[in-house]
């Protein structure tokens with residue numbers, strides 16, 4: 001069983017990607033920094049992928065370049081995709097039943113665990129709703145997870161990673177983030193199960209380092225930053241004339257996008273290394 005995240009495992013950033021190109025850019029950052037990484041897809045991106053081709057590319061490129069790369073299906077609400085990802089060799093899946101009452105969330109999560117365990121695939125579940133936009137799912141409720149809820153959930157599921165709402169949001173922050181670090185700390189007191197932080201975009205290096213200082217935080221998700229880096233690559237291409245009809249150069253545009261994503265991801269990964277020495 002490839003239990004790549006556990007109480008004693010390294011910490012990871014999980015980057016949302018949507019194509020072989022975006023995956024390669026993040027993997028090149030991992031090769032540059034010597035860090036392992038998680039590549040994850042939203043449900044919508046997953047739908048659009050040539051999944052087998054994507055998996056084969058990621059695994060081959062990782063092996064060839066000695067990059068520890070794990071594939072994760074993020075915020076999944078469809079059982080058929082969970083089954084498929086498990087069969088296709090994804091390393092972990094997230095079942096997002098957080099909008100359901102706790103007891104239902106528990107039942108659905110346990111069903112996913114039963115499916116995933118057979119193939120050694122890890123399961124992440126969510127408690128309390130993480131605000132912001134994720135694909136077409138938007139949540140505006142300020143849903144900080146309560147400790148009673150977390151305890152109840154952990155008592156009734158044997159989940160591999162727990163994403164609890166701590167005040168981080170999907171997408172861009174309006175105003176300063178209000179992170180409830182106490183939820184991470186108190187969760188560490190009752191369980192060794194790895195803690196997942198969603199909504200890593202828009203957090204300062206200081207905030208990310210503080211999150212990484214909690215040793216139970218094993219996965220921090222970065223999605224919007226990847227998209228913003230992609231956009232910067234296009235903007236740079238416009239500025240330097242690579243998008244002009246005369247002299248239009250797709251190769252140069254793709255290079256710029258690639259480098260922009262690689263640079264952003266490498267900067268985050270450097271924080272992992274810094275966090276290890278603190």
Ligand SMILES: [Zn+2]
Pocket residue numbers: 075130134170198199221
């Ligand atoms: Zn999320």
